[in-house]
Amino acid sequence: MKRRTFLARSLAALGIGVIGSTLAGCGFHLRGTQQQPLAIDAVDLKAPVSLLTDEVSRTLANAGVTLSDQAPLILNLGAERVEDISLRGGGMINDEIELRMVAPYSVQRRSDNAYLVTQGRLESATTYLVNNDDPLVRDELQANALAELRSDLARQLLTQLGTLTP
Structure with a gap:
């Protein structure tokens, strides 16, 4: 059970990292933060x-x-x-x-x-x-x-x- 939890959390963290890198690489910025x-x-x-x-x-x-x-x-x-x-x-x-x-x-x-x-x-x-x-x-x-x-x-x-x- 602990191994499954660790794998699930690791995959979730990896997914969030990939999404963040993709958005940053494509030029995405929150409105009002780019001067x-x-x-x-x-x-x-x-x-x-x-x-x-x-x-x-x-x-x-x-x-x-x-x-x-x-x-x-x-x-x-x-x-x-x-x-x-x-x-x-x-x-x-x-x-x-x-x-x-x-x-x-x-x-x-x-x-x-x-x-x-x-x-x-x-x-x-x-x-x-x-x-x-x-x-x-x-x-x-x-x-x-x-x-x-x-x-x-x-x-x-x-x-x-x-x-x-x-």
Whole structure:
């Protein structure tokens, strides 16, 4: 019996290995995990000091884009605006909250100050459930949701910059 179990597990592991090798060899990638190289390698970020600005800076750096005052493109990022909407009304114990974050942006060439993107708008939304009897957990859930929204806006901005040529 033990030998059969060992053989069955070995064959299952071998099958999983073969499938994984085949998928990796054929160019299969999970959606959103493959980064396309950007046509721009440097950008001048003009933005208010905020958590969104920090996230955008980090995302640009991870994509290989350097932040420089002499870059050919200027990225103007506005302040984030957050809406907090309760989806369940009344005095219920559990509440479903929708957070919506919006941030304006524009991109211009440094050489002639021409706008490549005049009035761009980044927007993302998420929902989370909270127990109104526990305000500490509510604050933590909101902070996590806001961090997720900022990360999503930064990825959206990176995607939009990927379509531009300096």
